[in-house]
Every structure is written in structure tokens, then in C-alpha cells.
Amino acid sequence: MSRQRTLRIGWLYPTKMNIYGDRGNVIVLSQRAAWRGIEPQVVELDIGDPIPDDIDVFFFGGGQDQEQIAVSNDLAGPKGDRLRSAIEDGAAALAVCGGYQLFGHVYRPHDAPPLPGIGAFDIETDAGSERFIGNVVAESQWGELVGFENHSGLTWLGSGVEPMARIVHGRGNNGQDGTEGAKYRNALGCYLHGSILPKNPALADWLIARGLEYRGQDSELESLPDTLEERAHRSAVARARIERRDEPGRSLLARIAAYAPIPRS
Amino acid sequence: MTARPGIGAVRQSASISAAKATLEVLRRSGRGGTAAPGLVALQIDPEVVSRIARRLPDGAVVVAGTNGKTTTSRMIADIVEASGRSVIHNRSGSNLARGVAATFVEHASLSGNPNGQMAVIESDEAALPEILRLVRPRLVVLNNLFRDQLDRYGELDTVGTKWKAALAKLTPSTRLIVDVDDPTLANITSDLAAPRTTFGLSVPEHKLDELPHAADAAFCRKCGADLTYRELYLGHLGDWVCTSCGFARPALDVMGCDVHLDAMSSLTMSVRSMDKETRDVTVQVPGIYNAYNVTAAVAAGFALGIEPAVVQAALEQFRSPFGRAEKVIFDGREISIALVKNPVGFNEVLRTITGGGSELAAPTMIVINDEFADGRDVSWLWDVDFEMLAAGSLPIATAGIRGADMANRLKYAGVDESRLIPLEGSIEQALQTFLDRTRGEPRVSILPTYTAMLAIRAALGDAGAVDRFWEE
Structure with a gap:
């Protein structure tokens, strides 16, 4: 008998940074571990809580401006250092949207002082003037990824990170260079909500495997039946390919047609 | 210089007739047009709504909030009708500026005279600033602000901030009816020129044990510290207090209490103000969330000076809007x-x-x-x-x-x-x-x-x- 495996999931700021249903990522990591007999343990790491030594995989979601400021303050100093060195050592991590920005060096708002991040990722983010909203399809080492972006921050990758994915459909990090997200060691950051892991199970399993490895556990994962996951993935990809009907600049007639109620049959 | 027919009047009747024609075309083609005629009307005359609204003899009520605005505005429309006044109401849940415009032009003559005494208008959250500007209501009912469709509205803070700016422009002739069980609403309405009537629930028998995952705004809008709840009823609604600065739910001017829920079908409750009460009113809507809607509707009825017995009778005959329940x-x-x-x-x-x-x-x-x-x-x-x-x-x-x-x-x-x-x-x-x-x-x-x-x-x-x- 092999020894009982456990997956310690460190959920950063579950009450403050959870605005876009990103809780789904924690649910998926937990369930996909449990279905394989690996005991998931979710450790909630809120403001003021120290970072434990034995976290296998971190999750860090997105938040509103006010919360993001409070979290940035909380991460300034030893707590941010601990998190950065865990990532440096190979801990698995997924950060989405606001969490992704705070994994970088800095977020620069339009009319407020710059918000420092923990600098685990060699990225910087500027406030943009346009909000990127819509379904995203991107190519990656985990195959085709699909999610939903909703951000105005423009993130620029430095030489110390690689892009997590290449945009096929959507805007990505900054709407210009075709990249989406960033990857450094076993840590990932991106703008993909949806939630992302439920529709991209290969990505979830990669994070679980890297997390198990990090503390020297067996990282072999048996495959799971992913029929529902794949269907959810396909339907989201199909949505991404349909033209957005609320795009600005369309004619009055086109807008009337788009908003008239559905025909009765 | 002699007075010519104002360009405004010409625009207005062009706008109204074009919109009415659009409505007719959509009806004949079997599409239940709700918003498209409004889009046409606003394109021709952006001020068409305010031109019609200011001729309403008894003014307008605007209802906004993430949840319950359709049900609440229907209840208010029924209460106003029960008081013997004719009501213009955007009943189909068409609550963006174009939907409101469609409602007004449909219920107005070509010269812009409304065919009702009062309007009860449901407003989308993002459209509220625009609708307040156009309609200039005598009463604004604010139900709650929950996380909803962030792709449309941006973040909750953004909506709250926009509402605050829009509410700050109201004059003392507009009264606010505000659910202060919602900490965000209590905060953004606390210091305005417009007078405020607060409402909320006091139903200890229905309190929740913990904050659900979907809860928003569990921190103080004044100082940023966490909020705690003496009693939590739904989402982040309840009797709250800041752990740091002491900012707390304001006193309730109108209070819903003694709520008895009958599964999927109905509820019975009492609503009290300083000097009025509807006791044990039974309404054919389920769930604690509807207790908030009933309390809001009663508070609006009281503020309009409608007798409690009339309010009660209207609510007891109320039927759910389409699809709500x-x-x-x-x-x-x-x-x-x-x-x-x-x-x-x-x-x-x-x-x-x-x-x-x-x-x-x-x-x-x-x-x-x-x-x-x-x-x-x-x-x-x-x-x-x-x-x-x-x-x-x-x-x-x-x-x-x-x-x-x-x-x-x-x-x-x-x-x-x-x-x-x-x-x-x-x-x-x-x-x-x-x-x-x-x-x-x-x-x-x-x-x-x-x-x-x-x-x-x-x-x-x-x-x-x-x-x-x-x-x-």
C-alpha cells in the first residue's frame, strides 16, 4: 500500500478576492484530488494569517479595487516574501485577474499610487482605458484553454516569465502581443475566469501533480472520466467564436435586431 | 420675434410617432417588441422621457436593486392602482433607458401627454443614473445591491459609486426608500439632500448561521474593517455592525417582521412604521427575499400617503410577475x-x-x-x-x-x-x-x-x- 496522499490547498483571501466565481477553481482542485483518493485540505489564508510551510498549491482569485489595496498591504513585508519563496521553490500556484496582477511587480492605477505586488512574476500591469470582456480561447502546453476575461488592466511580460498561453480568440494580457497569462516554475497567472479549471481539467491535473511533487509525494494521477468537463469546454469555445452583439459601432438597425425579443418559434 | 412651434415639440412628436410605428411593425411581425421602439424614440429625441414624465399629475416612482425590482415595482403599481390612480408601468421587465422610453411613448399621445396619473418604473442598476435624470421621480426605492452580471456592470463598488453620484444630484423633492439591511445602500444614502426612509427586516426566526459564499460587501464601506452581523437574513442583508468604527445599520423607519413562510407558495408578515401598520398580510410569493419586496412596497405605499388597508388589499391580490416565481x-x-x-x-x-x-x-x-x-x-x-x-x-x-x-x-x-x-x-x-x-x-x-x-x-x-x- 502506498501511503495516503494529501493535497494542501492554500486559498489566498477567500473572502476578499473571490469576485468572479473563482471559488470554482478550489472546488475543482479538491474534488479531482478526492476522486483519486488524495485527501484535499483547503487552508484559507486571509488578511493577517501567516503562510504555512506545507502548502502544495496556492490559489489566488480576483477582487475589487478596495479589497485589492487591503491585500496588497497585507502582502507587503514577510508574508509576500514567504509566498514568493514558496513559488521560487516550486510550489504550484494559480492566480487569476487581481491575484495575477499582485503576483507581479506592480499595478499602476490611473489616479492612485502604484500598488506593489510580491514580484514572484516578472510582470507589470498598467490601468487601461478599455475593458476587455468576453470569452477567450487560447493555445497552451495543456492544449486549448477556454475562459472568460473581464479586465481593464494591461499586463506586460518581462524576460523572466513565459506566457501561459497564446490567444486564439479574445484580447489576453494587453490586447497587443497575443499572449495570455504568465508561467514561472510551477506557478501560473492569467485573466481567465469561467471558472477556468472546471472547463480545462488538464490544467487542474497539472497543478495537482506539481503540488504533489513539491512536497515529495507520488505525482502519478489516474485519468478521470471528463465527459461533462469536455462538453462544457466545447460549448464555451463555440460561444467564443460567435460575434459579440453588443460591440460598439454597430448600426441602429443591427442593435434593434439584436435586442428585440426572441421570435416565438 | 414671433414664437415658432419649438423644435423640441417637433422632435418629440416625430420621436413618439416613429416609436409607435416601430411597435406596430414588431407586433404585426409576431415579435413582442419591448425595447426597440424606445431605441428609435431616443434616437430622434433623447429628452422624450423627461418631456412626458414632467406632465405626470402624480409624479413617478423608480425602483432599483439587483434582486426583486420587478416584483417590488409591480407590487407598488398594484398598490397605486388600488388607491384609484391610473399607472404607467414598464411591466415587461424592460428596464434599460430604451425600455423606459418605449413604455412612456406607448402610453402618451403624440403631443406628449401621458395617459396615466403616475408612473412606476423599474430601473436596471446600470441605467439608474440616466433614468433618474430623465424621470425625476418623487420616490426612489432602492432594494439591494448584489453581485450580478459583472460583465455588464463592472464591479459592485463601481455600481455603488455611480449610484452615489446620481443620488447626490437629487433635490429634497425626491424621497428615497432604502433597504438599510444592505450596508452598501445604507452607506451611499447616508448623507444626501434627498430625505430618506429606511426599511429592513427584523426576523430573528429566519436568521442564517454563517455568511454564504455568494456574500458581498462583508466589510465596512467607511473604514474598511470587517462587518459582523447581529442577525443575517439573506446574502449580506441583515442587522450589521462594523467591528472597528461602530458604523451600524441605521434605525428602521419601516420594519418587516413576524414572517411566516409557506414553502413555494406564499408568506404572511406584518410591516410597521411609526404610525402605520399592515398586520398579517398574506402575499402569494415565496421566500424570505420576498419579505424584503413586500416591506419595500408597503414603505412606498405609506410614503405616497396610501391607507394601510388599501396597501394590504392590493398585496393580498398580488400575483407574481412572469417567470419570477x-x-x-x-x-x-x-x-x-x-x-x-x-x-x-x-x-x-x-x-x-x-x-x-x-x-x-x-x-x-x-x-x-x-x-x-x-x-x-x-x-x-x-x-x-x-x-x-x-x-x-x-x-x-x-x-x-x-x-x-x-x-x-x-x-x-x-x-x-x-x-x-x-x-x-x-x-x-x-x-x-x-x-x-x-x-x-x-x-x-x-x-x-x-x-x-x-x-x-x-x-x-x-x-x-x-x-x-x-x-x-
């Missing part, structure tokens, strides 16, 4: 339809259909679309506590454009896959299959998002089960 009889079976559109509302529906969280009472179909009006981002499904459905054995079907996301969500919520019926294809086909697969069950539930609800209504209507809503 309605029952239809079809093929000898009872179909309950409850609109779902955001995590807090969905949780309340689940709480109701599982009898407080034990297990489903009837086979259920969840229909998720991701059109603009539904919210294009389905991430919110992961904030709903579907884990409530894990117990029990009744089947759950999923359908709609994003039905596959819903089925996947249920799998991860611990619902056994043998209970799931993932349906593809059109909503009409899915409805047929669901009803076939559950034949023999006297009762079923359908939980659709907004555009899915329109499709379900249309399909059931074609089959003879319910009226088409635009014929109301």
Missing part, C-alpha cells in the same frame, strides 16, 4: 418556474425548492443562457451553493446555451451523475424531453435565466399553458 398547469401537471440570475437569488430559490436545504421536492430543470441579458460570463454559477442539491435522488436536467457548464457544476457539487440529464439542442426540445423523462411526476420545477425564461414561456404558451407576456 409562478406556477402553470400543463398536461395536468404543475410546473413551477423561478427566474435565476445571480448567486444570491439562485441560493434563495434553491433554499426554497429544497425545503430549507434538505432535498429536492420535485424533478428540476436548470436552463442557463449567456446572452447579454443573462450575463455573458457564467462564472457566477460557481458562487451558487449547488451542494444543497447533493442529497436526494430526483433527476436534475440541464439545458440552454451553457447547459453543459451547469451539468459540470452539478457534478462538482457532488450530485451523482446518474441523476443528471444533460440536454442539448433548443430549449423547446429540452423542455419536451424533460417533461417526457419525468412523466408521472405531478410537479416539476424549471429554473431559467432571463432569456431562457422567455423561451420557456413561449414554448409553454404555444402548447397552451400560459399567456404570452407581452399580451399583458
Whole structure:
């Protein structure tokens, strides 16, 4: 008998940074571990809580401006250092949207002082003037990824990170260079909500495997039946390919047609 | 210089006639037009709404909030009608500026005279600043502010900030009726020129034990510290207090209390102000969330000077707006339809259909679309506590454009896959299959998002089960 495996999931700021249903990522990591007999343990790491030594995989979601400021303050100093060195050592991590920005060096708002991040990722983010909203399809080492972006921050990758994915459909990090997200060691950051892991199970399993490895556990994962996951993935990809009907600049007639109620049959 | 007919008057009648023509074309082509005529009217005369609104003899009431605005505004319209006044009301839930414009032009003469004494207008959250500017209401009812369709509205803070700026422009001639059980609303309405009537619930028998996952705004808008709740009733609504600065729920001018819930069908409650009361009013709407809507409607009725007995009679005769929580009889079976559109509302529906969280009472179909009006981002499904459905054995079907996301969500919520019926294809086909697969069950539930609800209504209507809503 092999020894009982456990997956310690460190959920950063579950009450403050959870605005876009990103809780789904924690649910998926937990369930996909449990279905394989690996005991998931979710450790909630809120403001003021120290970072434990034995976290296998971190999750860090997105938040509103006010919360993001409070979290940035909380991460300034030893707590941010601990998190950065865990990532440096190979801990698995997924950060989405606001969490992704705070994994970088800095977020620069339009009319407020710059918000420092923990600098685990060699990225910087500027406030943009346009909000990127819509379904995203991107190519990656985990195959085709699909999610939903909703951000105005423009993130620029430095030489110390690689892009997590290449945009096929959507805007990505900054709407210009075709990249989406960033990857450094076993840590990932991106703008993909949806939630992302439920529709991209290969990505979830990669994070679980890297997390198990990090503390020297067996990282072999048996495959799971992913029929529902794949269907959810396909339907989201199909949505991404349909033209957005609320795009600005369309004619009055086109807008009337788009908003008239559905025909009765 | 002699006075010419004002260019405004010309624009106005051109705008109104073009909009009326659009409405007629849409009706004849079998499309229940609600917003398109308004779009035409506003294109020709952007001020058409304010031109008509200022001629209303008894002014206007505007109702806004994430959840309950359709139900509440209908209750208020019924109360005003019961007081003997004719009402203009955007009944079809068409609550963006263009929908409000469509309602006004439909109910006005070509010269811009309204054919009602008072208007009761439901406003979308994002459209509220514009609608307040155009309508200049005498009463504004603010229900709550929950996380909802972030792809449309941006973040909750953004909506709150925009509301605050818009409310600051109101004069003392507008009264606010505000649910101060919502900390955000209490904060943004605390220091305005417009007078405020506060309302909320005091129902210790219905308090929740912990803050649900979908809760927003659990921190103080004044100092940023965490809030605690002496009593929490729904989402982040309740009797709250800041752990640091002491900012707390203001005193209630109008209080809902003694609420008795009768599962999916009705509630009985009392609503009190300093000098008025409606005691033990029974309303045919389910759930604690509707206790808030009833309290808001009573508070509005009192503020309009309508007698408690009239308010009570109107509420006792009230019937749910389309799709909000309605029952239809079809093929000898009872179909309950409850609109779902955001995590807090969905949780309340689940709480109701599982009898407080034990297990489903009837086979259920969840229909998720991701059109603009539904919210294009389905991430919110992961904030709903579907884990409530894990117990029990009744089947759950999923359908709609994003039905596959819903089925996947249920799998991860611990619902056994043998209970799931993932349906593809059109909503009409899915409805047929669901009803076939559950034949023999006297009762079923359908939980659709907004555009899915329109499709379900249309399909059931074609089959003879319910009226088409635009014929109301």
C-alpha cells in the first residue's frame, strides 16, 4: 500500500478576492484530488494569517479595487516574501485577474499610487482605458484553454516569465502581443475566469501533480472520466467564436435586431 | 420675434410617432417588441422621457436593486392602482433607458401627454443614473445591491459609486426608500439632500448561521474593517455592525417582521412604521427575499400617503410577475418556474425548492443562457451553493446555451451523475424531453435565466399553458 496522499490547498483571501466565481477553481482542485483518493485540505489564508510551510498549491482569485489595496498591504513585508519563496521553490500556484496582477511587480492605477505586488512574476500591469470582456480561447502546453476575461488592466511580460498561453480568440494580457497569462516554475497567472479549471481539467491535473511533487509525494494521477468537463469546454469555445452583439459601432438597425425579443418559434 | 412651434415639440412628436410605428411593425411581425421602439424614440429625441414624465399629475416612482425590482415595482403599481390612480408601468421587465422610453411613448399621445396619473418604473442598476435624470421621480426605492452580471456592470463598488453620484444630484423633492439591511445602500444614502426612509427586516426566526459564499460587501464601506452581523437574513442583508468604527445599520423607519413562510407558495408578515401598520398580510410569493419586496412596497405605499388597508388589499391580490416565481398547469401537471440570475437569488430559490436545504421536492430543470441579458460570463454559477442539491435522488436536467457548464457544476457539487440529464439542442426540445423523462411526476420545477425564461414561456404558451407576456 502506498501511503495516503494529501493535497494542501492554500486559498489566498477567500473572502476578499473571490469576485468572479473563482471559488470554482478550489472546488475543482479538491474534488479531482478526492476522486483519486488524495485527501484535499483547503487552508484559507486571509488578511493577517501567516503562510504555512506545507502548502502544495496556492490559489489566488480576483477582487475589487478596495479589497485589492487591503491585500496588497497585507502582502507587503514577510508574508509576500514567504509566498514568493514558496513559488521560487516550486510550489504550484494559480492566480487569476487581481491575484495575477499582485503576483507581479506592480499595478499602476490611473489616479492612485502604484500598488506593489510580491514580484514572484516578472510582470507589470498598467490601468487601461478599455475593458476587455468576453470569452477567450487560447493555445497552451495543456492544449486549448477556454475562459472568460473581464479586465481593464494591461499586463506586460518581462524576460523572466513565459506566457501561459497564446490567444486564439479574445484580447489576453494587453490586447497587443497575443499572449495570455504568465508561467514561472510551477506557478501560473492569467485573466481567465469561467471558472477556468472546471472547463480545462488538464490544467487542474497539472497543478495537482506539481503540488504533489513539491512536497515529495507520488505525482502519478489516474485519468478521470471528463465527459461533462469536455462538453462544457466545447460549448464555451463555440460561444467564443460567435460575434459579440453588443460591440460598439454597430448600426441602429443591427442593435434593434439584436435586442428585440426572441421570435416565438 | 414671433414664437415658432419649438423644435423640441417637433422632435418629440416625430420621436413618439416613429416609436409607435416601430411597435406596430414588431407586433404585426409576431415579435413582442419591448425595447426597440424606445431605441428609435431616443434616437430622434433623447429628452422624450423627461418631456412626458414632467406632465405626470402624480409624479413617478423608480425602483432599483439587483434582486426583486420587478416584483417590488409591480407590487407598488398594484398598490397605486388600488388607491384609484391610473399607472404607467414598464411591466415587461424592460428596464434599460430604451425600455423606459418605449413604455412612456406607448402610453402618451403624440403631443406628449401621458395617459396615466403616475408612473412606476423599474430601473436596471446600470441605467439608474440616466433614468433618474430623465424621470425625476418623487420616490426612489432602492432594494439591494448584489453581485450580478459583472460583465455588464463592472464591479459592485463601481455600481455603488455611480449610484452615489446620481443620488447626490437629487433635490429634497425626491424621497428615497432604502433597504438599510444592505450596508452598501445604507452607506451611499447616508448623507444626501434627498430625505430618506429606511426599511429592513427584523426576523430573528429566519436568521442564517454563517455568511454564504455568494456574500458581498462583508466589510465596512467607511473604514474598511470587517462587518459582523447581529442577525443575517439573506446574502449580506441583515442587522450589521462594523467591528472597528461602530458604523451600524441605521434605525428602521419601516420594519418587516413576524414572517411566516409557506414553502413555494406564499408568506404572511406584518410591516410597521411609526404610525402605520399592515398586520398579517398574506402575499402569494415565496421566500424570505420576498419579505424584503413586500416591506419595500408597503414603505412606498405609506410614503405616497396610501391607507394601510388599501396597501394590504392590493398585496393580498398580488400575483407574481412572469417567470419570477409562478406556477402553470400543463398536461395536468404543475410546473413551477423561478427566474435565476445571480448567486444570491439562485441560493434563495434553491433554499426554497429544497425545503430549507434538505432535498429536492420535485424533478428540476436548470436552463442557463449567456446572452447579454443573462450575463455573458457564467462564472457566477460557481458562487451558487449547488451542494444543497447533493442529497436526494430526483433527476436534475440541464439545458440552454451553457447547459453543459451547469451539468459540470452539478457534478462538482457532488450530485451523482446518474441523476443528471444533460440536454442539448433548443430549449423547446429540452423542455419536451424533460417533461417526457419525468412523466408521472405531478410537479416539476424549471429554473431559467432571463432569456431562457422567455423561451420557456413561449414554448409553454404555444402548447397552451400560459399567456404570452407581452399580451399583458
